[in-house]
Amino acid sequence: MSDTALLPQGTAPIKKQYLLANTPAPIPDDDAAEGSTSHFIGKAGDANNVDDARNESSGPRRKKWSKEERKNKRGANKGRRFQKVRDELELCWKVAVGKPCEFGSECRNTHDIKAYLAAKPKDIRFPASDTLSSSPPFVNNSGQDDPMSGDDPASIDWSVKCPVYETIGECKHGLKCRFLGGHARKENGEIILTADDTKKATTAIAETEVNFVGPDTLKLIRSKKFPHPKADAYLKELEAQNENGKGKDSQTTTTELVVIAEPEPDAADHQISAQTTVTPAEKTEELSQVDTPDVPTRFTEKKRLDWKGKTYLAPLTTVGNLPFRRLCVDYGADITCGEMGLANSFLQGSKEEWSLVRRHPSERIFGVQLAGNKPSLLVPAAETIGTICEGNLDFVDINCGCPIDLVYKQGSGSALLDAANKLGKIIVGMNRALGDVPVTVKLRTGVKEGRNTAHKLMPRLGPEWGAAALTLHGRTRQQRYTKLADWDYIQQCVQAAREREAEEDLPPVPIFGGGDVYSSQDYWEKLDSSGVDGIMIGRGALIKPWIFTEIKEHREWDISSRERLDLLRKYAEYGLNHFGSDTPGVNTTRRYLCEAMSFQYRYVPIGLLEVLPGRLNDRPPPFQGRDELETLLASPDSRDWVKVSELFLGPAPESWTFTPKHKSNAYGAEESQG
Template sequence: MSHDTAEGSLEPDSKRIKLDTAEEIGSQDSDSNRIKGIAPIKAEYILEKQVAQNEVEHDDEAEGQGLTERGNGGENGVKNKKKNRGQNKKRNLVQANETIKLCEQIKGGAAECKFGESCKYEHDVAKYIASKPTDIPGVCPVFAAIGYCPIGLRCRWLTSHFSNNKLDVNEELKSKALLENYEVNRIDIKDQMLLNRKKFDFPKSEGVIKYLDDRIVRNEKGQASENTENADNSDITEKKDLAASFIESPLLATEKKKLYLKGAKILSPLTTVGNLPYRRLMKKLGADVTYSEMALALPLLQGQKSEWALPRAHSSEVGGFGVQIATSKHWQAIKAAEAIAKFAPHTSEINLNCGCPIDLLYKQGAGSALLDNQGRLMRMVVGMNAVSGDIPVTVKLRTGTRDGHPTARNIVSRLLENGQVASITLHGRSRAQRYTRLADWDYIKDIADFVKEKREGKLLEGEEGDGRIVKPWIIGNGDIFSWKDWYDAIEKFSVDSSMVARGALIKPWIFEEVDARQYLDKSATERLEIVKTYANYGLEHWGSDTYGVNQTRRFLCEFLSFTHRYIPVGILEYLPPRINDRPPLWKGRNELETLLASTDYKDWIKISEMFLGPANEGFEFAPKHKSNAYES
């Protein structure tokens, strides 16, 4: 194809724009008119004058990484010399709070505080209300949802449910909400303190850890073959020794709760953005299975409040909610699994993260570092299964740690022989790739075919045909951005289902597309309604006071740092849309659509103000990932 764009060329303007861009990029798809890396936007929506921007090359890092705050805790396609990667680690996460703090016992309308004059908080309701910022107009979203406002007098919408010096309550709506709209997996403060003071007893874990440590010592002395580190079912005597470590024998992997993931619509574990309000939104939009943000095993064992907020789930997630943990030590993984089974009983699976690529975890031997320490990985799986009660254990892998040196097949083979994981998810990238370049679905297919062949053969029946070995599901992960990508994964690449990560951040209604088997051209109004729903869920979760509004606003802006990348299918020249394509500067079909596509985080704050009122002077926001926004 000629790239001649000189005066007098017969090429139409739209194609000329694409070809000009191709010369800058230096590459073009060989099988179509698509320019590699460029979103094919119709010419009438492309802005001729490019506004000077601090363009950046994307380094999308939402899935399975990011260890700063917790959620419970350049987009032109043209590479600039300046790359803006990594996290904004120096951003200020501390937000302004109330100048006068109301006593907790008074906030709900109590007449007196049991601490009396010794209490250091404000008891004068009139004085407190006078010190508050002007109430946000409208009805309190929390009151409208559940019939009362748990924040009480601190609510920023107080005037909507406070009359005659009394907080209003809608008893009928409150009763309904208590049955249908609640949060689970809340750890009791007493248990949290026991963990914090190292006084919690781990009766199951202690025996299992001793058993596995003894095996390591025997291996080092050459008294046992290396294959015993697989902890498979061939050594019945050792299994009996393990069972003898307990007052009550542990459940076999085949006796645990069953997962059914064939064709399930699965949302990946996502850090920062994958918080409870977002997962609740995704359940509303069609997700079948959700996962917590990645929790670190050691902070869980230390009883840290921020970490125990991660396994918390909404009632709509019950029956399809997994808790993902990361650690480098088998004893931490085992104890964390026992703690989750006890304190987060509404968990459907405990997922071991063996794919997180960030340096902080990798250098400690956690996340993707486990791909190079298979013996430790197997010990974790065995130990976690022994203490997790009826909750099955699953794993999430990458292809390997280095480009061109995949190790997943060997790991999967050992997991199959081990027979104790209920599901294996394979992300089609190496650790070195992080989230750049396309996922290798041909390799995923090779592994999926291998798993299906083995689980249908005699290898997974157990030596005595006793049914001790679990036949795991195989799930693919990487670059799922449309219903077509999702179905291709199952129909062309052999997986039982596909896990969606960034695709569900950029296009939250992706599972609606899967059900409809077509692209959905959501209007700007419909998309704004999704943002409103997220904001309301955030207020229900974090609270409707100043702190809760600030938290909701910050995480809403993080959410918008991905959703702004969505390009409506109605303005694309041809389909399918691709997750790694970047657009030239473009305008929407109306002002709201243009606003929702803004790359300027100041506009995201403006969008948040539609539902959360004006941001106070002390509110600050910088996107977690440097590549996600810049000022225009």
């Protein structure tokens, strides 16, 4: 009998020679990992202002929290703040790139290049893939030192290479770049920036991110001057029909509402004809799912989504940023979706929220996910996104599955599962506002444990309201991650949706399932047994981004520690290209690299397991790897994650801190708060 056989059920079956102790490691808190996000803002614009965000919302909220309730809700996740780490002496960015500054001596930043370079931290060496090793110090930089003359600035290392310059042939951060020696030369005592025009020309299309929203556009959005005529017309129709269907003194709780919309002159030629039942929020979840004699809304001119056989990376809070999506695309992800964005924040012109729509050209099928609680937010937000991202957006996804308390209490996310008629109006309105861009829906099996409702809702989403694709996570909102996903119920929901489509003689829409898929074997077995067209991968991709390679090649990959380190190197490279190679960009990249490692450390190499494949929810007892690097990459201590980041991004500044989402040791100032 193996040592792991004596451990509690759910313990990873690690071979005896790699075990360090017979006690399971703490269970990572995936509820905390899915917790509050910096993009969730309240009225005051504070990501952590929970009271403001709740009190300004509408939806299933009842009363203010008491002081004791607020105290109980307070936690590390809600208090996570990540300040920007800047240079000790700030150089004017125009001077940094060799341009004149219109403010001259009145500029708030220095124009003294010599003083700036004297105070600037030393250049960072970004290692090449072939310098990585599974033995300490894990990066071999020997032979790269070039002598510097005595009058060279101490911050410049002429032997470094800038990963941004190496990719696109120029670096927009100029003198502020932390890899300055890679794209500068000394001429007549001055530092001259260089550019590779040939590389710039050849990489312009392949490496330039799209859907960039500039300050002028954000200003229009903030001032409510950005037009969304289709949304305005649709909302006026809803308002007029509400007034016609329910008088001022009426006490009725249910109103029959017929939506008959004439096409806009500049809109697609579809006619919307739908009859839905409007149910107040106070009604029970059973009433919200009652079938009504709705007339199907058919969007014949919409792009049809051909997703069968494609792999889908789930929209992921915080970690699902553009660099991580690029990484997953490299390993075989076909469909990617940006992090969940809040419709209200988009309409307020939040720079942070609009950064979520950025797309890299390598993302072949890309969508944006929206969360909101009513048509008056989601429909204009969808039209605004569709207009700004025209030609660079393949679908817009409605989040009907987010279980986060703050989102749910606003009536968004999984709260929409119990507001089917409101959801129907949202889908119809977004379809109209987006023109030929399809609308998809991501949902959970229901809200309360033991009370699944998705089998009633899913058959309506496509035939009645025009949803172009559906994704069902096999848990209720209440279950969060405490139980295994119910794939038998996913199969039941797929059958219900297909039967409705057959009755209406409608072409089937893609249906994806999700939950607990962690290996190629998991993927193909669940795909065959459930009848879904594909499976959305979330936590499995966070822990092992190479899962998409495993799926496509029908194998379990015993990836080496050096290959995993190279994966992190590539992530850091993508981060520098996206966030920037100056001091703030380097440390933003460091933060997200550590966020990624807060999941990837949980990977147990399959070469260490007695039974294959590994399972997502198995927790390993303390173990050592097959080499020192494999042991380091399995460390749950975030201080070790920072050490790994320093291999690529140089020493972490003293002022830099990292508070992980999981309940692990924090790095930096938080260490002394115990």
